[in-house]
Amino acid sequence: MAAFNSKWIVGLTLLLLLGGCGAEKPGEKERPRVRILEVQSSDFAPSVTLTGDVQARVQTELSFRVGGKIIQRMVDVGDRVTAQQVLAKLDPKDLQTNVDSAAASVFAEQARVKQAGAAFVRQQKLLPKGYTSQSEYDSAQAALRSSQSALSAAQAQLANAREQLSYTELVAEAPG
Numbered sequence: 001m002a003a004f005n006s007k008w009i010v011g012l013t014l015l016l017l018l019g020g021c022g023a024e025k026p027g028e029k030e031r032p033r034v035r036i037l038e039v040q041s042s043d044f045a046p047s048v049t050l051t052g053d054v055q056a057r058v059q060t061e062l063s064f065r066v067g068g069k070i071i072q073r074m075v076d077v078g079d080r081v082t083a084q085q086v087l088a089k090l091d092p093k094d095l096q097t098n099v100d101s102a103a104a105s106v107f108a109e110q111a112r113v114k115q116a117g118a119a120f121v122r123q124q125k126l127l128p129k130g131y132t133s134q135s136e137y138d139s140a141q142a143a144l145r146s147s148q149s150a151l152s153a154a155q156a157q158l159a160n161a162r163e164q165l166s167y168t169e170l171v172a173e174a175p176g
Contacts, residue, residue, distance in 0.1 A: 056176060064090055065167040081172045090168040099165050102158035109151035116144040 068090035075087050123140040126132040 105154040116147040
């Protein structure tokens with residue numbers, strides 16, 4: 001029986017040894033490789049692509065106030081402009097001639113006023129002495145008033161001609 005017991009002991013020992021050798025210990029899993037970068041600040045400008053129409057916030061329709069031939073265009077379609085920038089010019093020859101003519105009319109009317117004024121003063125001095133009639137005096141006074149009115153009209157025409165001449169430049173009202 002002792003031999004049987006020792007066989008049993010040897011068999012159980014072998015069984016335990018074989019059972020202990022067969023099982024693997026759970027080992028550590030292989031770690032994944034990780035890349036390391038140093039953190040740095042940078043500008044972020046996202047790129048966006050869109051479709052659509054570009055329209056001006058404020059749109060102004062400009063035109064010349066007088067007729068004429070365009071002699072110079074300073075900007076093209078799509079150019080940026082500043083306020084009070086000259087965009088185009090008309091030929092000012094005809095309008096300058098009108099200004100010169102109106103100035104000559106003013107000069108002529110000033111001479112007529114001076115002449116009528118002198119005639120009126122003469123009639124004014126002669127009337128009390130009886131050397132002239134009341135109708136001559138009234139005529140001289142009416143001529144003076146008429147020439148003064150004609151001078152005012154000529155001055156208004158000169159101002160109008162100068163204003164028309166200033167319209168030969170097309171100027172931007174606002175930047176854009």
